Amino acid sequence: MTEPPSTAAISHEELQLAARNHAMPLEALRWDVTPIGLHYLLTHYDVPMLDPSAFRLEVDGHVERPLSLGIDDLRMRETVTSTVTMECAGNGRAGLAPRPVSQPWLLEAVGTGEWTGTPLRGLLADAGIRDGAVEVVFEGADRGVEGGEAQAYARSLPLADALAPEVLLAWGLNGHVLPPQHGFPLRLLVPGWYGMTSVKWLTRITVTTVPFTGYQNQESYRIRRDEDDPGVPVTRIAPRALMVPPGVPDFMTRRRFLPEGRVTVEGRAWSGRAPVVAVELGVDGEWIPARLERASGPFAWRRWTAEWDAAAGEHELSCRCRDEAGGEQPLEASWNVGGYANNAVQRVAVTVGGPA
Numbered sequence: 001m002t003e004p005p006s007t008a009a010i011s012h013e014e015l016q017l018a019a020r021n022h023a024m025p026l027e028a029l030r031w032d033v034t035p036i037g038l039h040y041l042l043t044h045y046d047v048p049m050l051d052p053s054a055f056r057l058e059v060d061g062h063v064e065r066p067l068s069l070g071i072d073d074l075r076m077r078e079t080v081t082s083t084v085t086m087e088c089a090g091n092g093r094a095g096l097a098p099r100p101v102s103q104p105w106l107l108e109a110v111g112t113g114e115w116t117g118t119p120l121r122g123l124l125a126d127a128g129i130r131d132g133a134v135e136v137v138f139e140g141a142d143r144g145v146e147g148g149e150a151q152a153y154a155r156s157l158p159l160a161d162a163l164a165p166e167v168l169l170a171w172g173l174n175g176h177v178l179p180p181q182h183g184f185p186l187r188l189l190v191p192g193w194y195g196m197t198s199v200k201w202l203t204r205i206t207v208t209t210v211p212f213t214g215y216q217n218q219e220s221y222r223i224r225r226d227e228d229d230p231g232v233p234v235t236r237i238a239p240r241a242l243m244v245p246p247g248v249p250d251f252m253t254r255r256r257f258l259p260e261g262r263v264t265v266e267g268r269a270w271s272g273r274a275p276v277v278a279v280e281l282g283v284d285g286e287w288i289p290a291r292l293e294r295a296s297g298p299f300a301w302r303r304w305t306a307e308w309d310a311a312a313g314e315h316e317l318s319c320r321c322r323d324e325a326g327g328e329q330p331l332e333a334s335w336n337v338g339g340y341a342n343n344a345v346q347r348v349a350v351t352v353g354g355p356a
């Protein structure tokens, strides 16, 4: 029998966050590119309303030539479209006990977009990075208070990571103008890294000679054993496989019901560290190899399928993947203060031959 991830009741504060920041319903794993509106959302403060005609992106700091660009200036640059899977670092948080109090994600804080924009490194080359630069700081137009500190949402990347060819300044999603909730008119997109890196409503890029000490790098998004542990930064996405729960759900419990017989279980698997090379479907603790399909790009999830001869009775399905770097998914979650990067395997309770 599968236990609920956490038996502790969620608070009003967690409910407020959960209502604003929705997940991707697991059945949307059927789409290679997540339709806009089904992609997950995570916004720390408020969604800002920006006027694209007044919009400027400033590039400053330790550069030869500071730049100030409008959206049309950016659109005239080299333009690329890539299919990228993004996942929130807090995905899986609600599976931890005790549950860290923040956005209470179960497993579905993920989505894949076809992002259109211009490579960041071309822009940085035009600005001319001076000797001695170590990091690049990205600041959004949204403001709030977090940990008692007033701030604009800002995150940094080590210079070498900012210069990776796949890093984009994106203005398009799935062939449309970027929607307000995903960062209109411009966002950073850092393929392979957890979502907090991809700053939305991007208005300023600053090259620095010292590591950034802003809240979202120094205080938040670190794996800490306890409050006194300085911890290590959360960076790239850990491997994870998810399945579309087979059959039909019970309205309240979401327990699955399906008839006896052969069923194709399908899902997606991804890792921001190395390509996914294997997926397995677990049936009551026995692992069956799944068939893997090609990914739409080096940073996109891969579809997988596995056949299961469903016999009448109660079953527990699970799935797990492995990446080329040897990264795997644990059967049991390991706890940390912020509840980050919990990639423990998904478990789905199924009744075969029941009311459905």
Ligand SMILES: Nc1nc2c(c(=O)[nH]1)N[C@H]1C(S)=C(S)[C@@H](COP(=O)(O)O)O[C@H]1N2
Pocket: 039, 040, 041, 042, 043, 044, 045, 086, 087, 088, 089, 139, 140, 141, 142, 153, 181, 182, 183, 194, 195, 196, 197, 198, 199, 200, 201, 202
């Ligand atoms: N400016 C800004 N950028 C942001 C955030 C934010 O609150 N403000 N949230 C981050 C987090 S934690 C995640 S997981 C992703 C979510 O992107 P999405 O809402 O487009 O899915 O955006 C990141 N970029």
Ligand SMILES: [Mo]
Pocket: 042, 087, 088, 089, 090, 195, 196
């Ligand atoms: Mo996130």
